[in-house]
Amino acid sequence: MYVAARSIGSSWLQRVRHRSVTWITSRSLVRAVPTHVPGRVSLLGKGLVLSSLSLLAIQSYRWKSKHAVVYASIKVEDVKEQADYLYGSGETEKLYEFLSQYKDSEDPEILWRMSRASRDLSLLGKISSDEKKRLVYESYNFAKKAMEINESCSAAHKWLAISLSDVGDYEGIKVKVGNAYHIKDHFQRAIQLNPKDATSIHLxxxxxxxxxxxxxxxxxIAAALFATPPSSTFEEALIYFEKAEEVDPNFYSKNLLYLGKSFLKLKNKELAVLWLHKAKDYPARTEEDKEVHKEATQMLKSLGEKV
Incomplete structure (x- = not known):
């Protein structure tokens, strides 16, 4: 299960006031669990295996050709494993530097990870505005390429949706709202390809x-830009938040918070209070978890609940 560490942004209505729109939430959403701690690009054990294969390959061109695919496959797996370890460890800059060696890759599994790494780097406070913009577009291009190479890659669709939302911040309100349709389509496709991805369901x-x-x-404002602007209901939102919780219970503090907020919008105070308490009590592992705790606490107090 992936979990990320930083928030992708505030709600759409807040962004409209500032001439931008953001729907997605956070790097706290997507984290891979490492299987072991690799060293450099080639892991020690597998590196020795590859060296042996290379020596044996000299004996026969046919043998070499046959095992070239095996070598490539092993290396891709190594790269993915190393990337997921660095991501799970929160090593944002090291991850970006590592994956940059493979920026010309044609493997969608590496490309969507490159998209994620570019975006995560763009969120660091020390990144300049110009560099942030470059990284945002880079993230989009990597995700787009991954999806074009393999339309059936769920993660490529997810990160294309996320990066597409980010790009809209630089393209103006009309493009941002217009992209909303495509963002929804890519999330839906990601879920269709991987029904167990609680992250895409939540988003x-x-x-x-x-x-x-x-x-x-x-x-x-939206209607002035489009004859039929994007729209939805709290009932529809609730379906996805409940589904995410069903797929992976308590996977994300913000999903718990939005379950509470959705029930409150639908005038179901009892269930709203239940989920807000769950959000408040969620272990605060990240800054975003702390923000969720604070918001849930304030909402409970406003509802007259003891916290």
Whole structure:
């Protein structure tokens, strides 16, 4: 299960006020669990195996040709394993530097990881505005290439949706709103390809919640740009938040928070309080978890609950 560490942004209605729109939430969403600690690009054990194969390959061109695919396959697996370890360890800069060696790869599994790494690096506070913009577009291009190479890669669709939302911040409101349709499509395709991906399910729920929560004047702004602007309901959002929880219980503090917020929007105070308490009690492992704890606590107090 992937879990990320930083928030991708605030709700759509908040971004409209600042001439940008963001639907997605956080690097706390996507984290891989490492199987062991690799050293350099070639792991020690597998590196020795590859060296042996290379020596034996000299004996026969036919033998060499036959095992070239095996070598490539092993190396790709090594790269993925190393990348996932660095990602799970929160080594954002090292991960980006490591994957940059493979930026010309044609393997979608490496490309979507490169998209994720570029985006994560863009979120670091010390990154300049110009560098952030470059990384945002780079992230989009990697995800797009991964999806074009393998349309059936669920992660490629997920990261294309996320990066597409980020790119919209530099393209203006009309492009941002127009991209919303494509963002939803890619999340839906990601879920279709991997029904057990709680992250994509949650993000689609957040997309629905954001558009359901638009005020009347924000709806008018969107309608002025498109004859049929994106829209949704809190009922639809709730379906995805509940589904994410069903697939992976307590996988993400923000999913618990939005379950509470959705039930509150639907006037079901009892269930809203239940999920808000769960969000408040979620272990605060990241800064985002702390923010969720704070918001859930404030909402419970406003509802007259003891916290």
């Amino acid at each position: 689609l729920g957040l997309w629905c919640y954001s558009f359901a929560d638009l005020s009347w004047y924000q709806v008018k």
